[in-house]
Amino acid sequence: MIKQATFYKKRIYPLLFMFLVTVICILITSGLFLSTQERATANELSFTRRAILDAGGLEYTPTTEGIEKTYKEKVQVEDGGSYYTAETAEGKRYILPMQGPGLWGTIAIMVGLEEDLTTFSGLAIVSQNETPGLGGRIEEPWFTQQFQGKKSPFTLVNEGTADAPNEVDAITGATRTSEYFRNLTNRASTDAKRIIRGE
Amino acid sequence: MNGSITPLAIFFASIFTGNILLTNYLGMCSFLSVSKELKTSTGLGVAVIFVMATTTPLNWLVYQHLLIPFGLEYLRFIVFIIVIAAFVQLTEMTIERYSEPLYQSLGIFLPLITVNCAILGVSLFMVIREYSFFTSFLFGLGSGIGWFIAIIAMAGIRQKLRTAKIPPGLEGPGITLIIAGFMAMAFMGFSGMIALS
Amino acid sequence: MAKSKLRKTFLEPLGKNNPVFVQILGICSTLAVTNKLQNTMVMVLGVMFTTALSSWTISLLRNHIPSRIRMMVETMVIATFVIIVDIVLKAFYPEMWKQLGPYVGLIITNCIIMGRIEAFALQNKPFLSLVDGLASGLGYAYVLLAIAFFRELLGTGSLWGYQILGSWWTNWSIMIMPPGGFFVLAIFIWVIRETIMKEEKA
Numbered sequence: 001m002i003k004q005a006t007f008y009k010k011r012i013y014p015l016l017f018m019f020l021v022t023v024i025c026i027l028i029t030s031g032l033f034l035s036t037q038e039r040a041t042a043n044e045l046s047f048t049r050r051a052i053l054d055a056g057g058l059e060y061t062p063t064t065e066g067i068e069k070t071y072k073e074k075v076q077v078e079d080g081g082s083y084y085t086a087e088t089a090e091g092k093r094y095i096l097p098m099q100g101p102g103l104w105g106t107i108a109i110m111v112g113l114e115e116d117l118t119t120f121s122g123l124a125i126v127s128q129n130e131t132p133g134l135g136g137r138i139e140e141p142w143f144t145q146q147f148q149g150k151k152s153p154f155t156l157v158n159e160g161t162a163d164a165p166n167e168v169d170a171i172t173g174a175t176r177t178s179e180y181f182r183n184l185t186n187r188a189s190t191d192a193k194r195i196i197r198g199e
Numbered sequence: 200m201n202g203s204i205t206p207l208a209i210f211f212a213s214i215f216t217g218n219i220l221l222t223n224y225l226g227m228c229s230f231l232s233v234s235k236e237l238k239t240s241t242g243l244g245v246a247v248i249f250v251m252a253t254t255t256p257l258n259w260l261v262y263q264h265l266l267i268p269f270g271l272e273y274l275r276f277i278v279f280i281i282v283i284a285a286f287v288q289l290t291e292m293t294i295e296r297y298s299e300p301l302y303q304s305l306g307i308f309l310p311l312i313t314v315n316c317a318i319l320g321v322s323l324f325m326v327i328r329e330y331s332f333f334t335s336f337l338f339g340l341g342s343g344i345g346w347f348i349a350i351i352a353m354a355g356i357r358q359k360l361r362t363a364k365i366p367p368g369l370e371g372p373g374i375t376l377i378i379a380g381f382m383a384m385a386f387m388g389f390s391g392m393i394a395l396s
Numbered sequence: 397m398a399k400s401k402l403r404k405t406f407l408e409p410l411g412k413n414n415p416v417f418v419q420i421l422g423i424c425s426t427l428a429v430t431n432k433l434q435n436t437m438v439m440v441l442g443v444m445f446t447t448a449l450s451s452w453t454i455s456l457l458r459n460h461i462p463s464r465i466r467m468m469v470e471t472m473v474i475a476t477f478v479i480i481v482d483i484v485l486k487a488f489y490p491e492m493w494k495q496l497g498p499y500v501g502l503i504i505t506n507c508i509i510m511g512r513i514e515a516f517a518l519q520n521k522p523f524l525s526l527v528d529g530l531a532s533g534l535g536y537a538y539v540l541l542a543i544a545f546f547r548e549l550l551g552t553g554s555l556w557g558y559q560i561l562g563s564w565w566t567n568w569s570i571m572i573m574p575p576g577g578f579f580v581l582a583i584f585i586w587v588i589r590e591t592i593m594k595e596e597k598a
Binding site: 221222223224225227228273274275276277280284315316319320323324326327366367368369372373374376377379380381383384387 | 422423427428468471472475476478479482483497498501502504505506507570573574575576577578579581582585586587588589590
């Protein structure tokens with residue numbers, strides 16, 4: 001009898017306890033996950049749409065509803081989503097989703113081009129995995145906004161010294177990421193011409 | 200998907216330019232305390248290489264074939280830790296059973312590794328960066344080697360510093376962190392190694 | 397008597413027994429994000445939340461946990477709270493979530509949480525453990541916020557994303573790069589130890 005009780009205490013009880021704790025933990029996390037899942041996916045979508053709006057140079061209220069409203073009003077999905085168009089006060093904008101290798105993983109961006117498919121109207125990062133604080137700074141407004149009005153092919157210059165319409169500031173301490181990014185943006189014009197106009 | 204980043208480049212990058220410790224600050228606790236002794240540092244370093252190189256692809260398998268098909272990605276924190284802990288436990292028991300000398304030089308460090316944030320960190324990075332199976336292995340191996348190099352170098356330097364006069368406020372963790380800072384700067388110099396295609 | 401114990405429990409981790417610069421615990425997960433004040437704030441709130449509630453939960457269960465599986469249970473509880481933080485961030489603060497990446501998950505391996513549970517929560521009542529966890533989190537928080545303050549200010553001339561220093565300031569780029577984190581933390585420890593040691597000698 002005593003042997004059975006000790007066996008229970010040493011082997012069964014810990015297993016039971018562990019199992020119970022695991023189940024409760026999983027229940028709590030799953031419950032929370034399921035109740036916020038819709039919101040999380042909506043956020044993902046909002047991110048992509050916001051990038052499209054930023055690339056096209058469109059004004060919008062920076063809330064989920066604002067983004068969705070402006071997106072639905074102004075943006076046309078073309079060719080099954082291979083590119084988007086938007087009418088702005090300055091002319092028609094073509095927005096191209098692009099992907100390319102970064103230092104640590106894929107960099108995904110939205111490139112906004114003017115009618116000539118060479119001049120950039122804007123650029124927005126959809127996702128990146130570069131080193132936080134270094135390559136990760138490509139997400140900072142000063143970096144993305146500098147592409148407005150510039151034409152590829154781009155040349156990298158030291159941070160803060162960009163002058164000519166094809167020069168872009170690299171990120172100090174993130175040379176590799178800057179170079180990968182330049183390679184990506186240099187492809188924008190040719191890719192756009194091929195996809196949109198079949199050239 | 201990774202275009203011109205070859206797995207080999209990721210391997211070298213994870214040792215030098217993206218060193219798990221000097222660039223990503225992971226695995227600091229044991230790094231600061233164990234690096235006092237060169238011998239223990241070597242033991243711990245090798246154990247880290249082993250565990251990282253094995254648990255990263257293992258976690259990849261679990262993530263791809265268990266978590267994703269059931270939509271349970273959000274549980275990856277719990278699952279990865281369980282995998283790492285179970286694997287380490289199994290390895291420790293096996294080593295203890297079959298090789299006493301190996302156990303003495305390696306096995307005793309294994310429990311310490313389970314709570315090493317670097318091990319979990321490498322698996323989490325692997326998920327975020329969407330590496331393939333083979334790349335996960337190289338990434339884990341490289342990160343482990345990088346951690347090993349960092350702790351060995353630190354131990355060597357600290358050994359030399361034993362007779363040096365250090366300001367009392369800096370003794371121990373203070374000076375170790377400053378050395379780590381310089382090492383981090385030195386490793387940043389390696390970024391020229393990775394050639395672009 | 398109870399009140400002074402409460403006071404002691406709360407104040408110790410803030411100063412004498414500060415987890416970061418006295419026990420040198422838990423710098424792993426957050427040091428990487430200290431190049432931006434905003435990110436650091438979110439991370440330390442996550443750590444405070446996790447430490448306080450994990451301590452409280454384990455303390456509630458302390459008389460029922462079999463000692464063989466003690467560490468696994470602790471890890472499970474900590475992981476659960478961290479997952480909660482991760483899910484909440486992803487749903488309500490997606491931009492933050494993207495910026496923090498894997499570092500939220502690494503709160504689980506933060507030695508402070510496990511350390512406080514082992515050293516305090518297992519032997520003390522739930523409410524006291526909650527306070528201890530909260531205070532340890534706070535002690536951790538202000539050190540990391542201080543580091544982030546200097547790193548972001550000197551490295552980018554801004555705080556919380558708002559430009560503070562004018563164009564006369566040349567950014568100390570080293571501050572936002574990895575070595576900067578090491579140096580600032582080392583200097584911080586040095587300053588604190590010099591002042592504490594001077595106090596103890598006096």
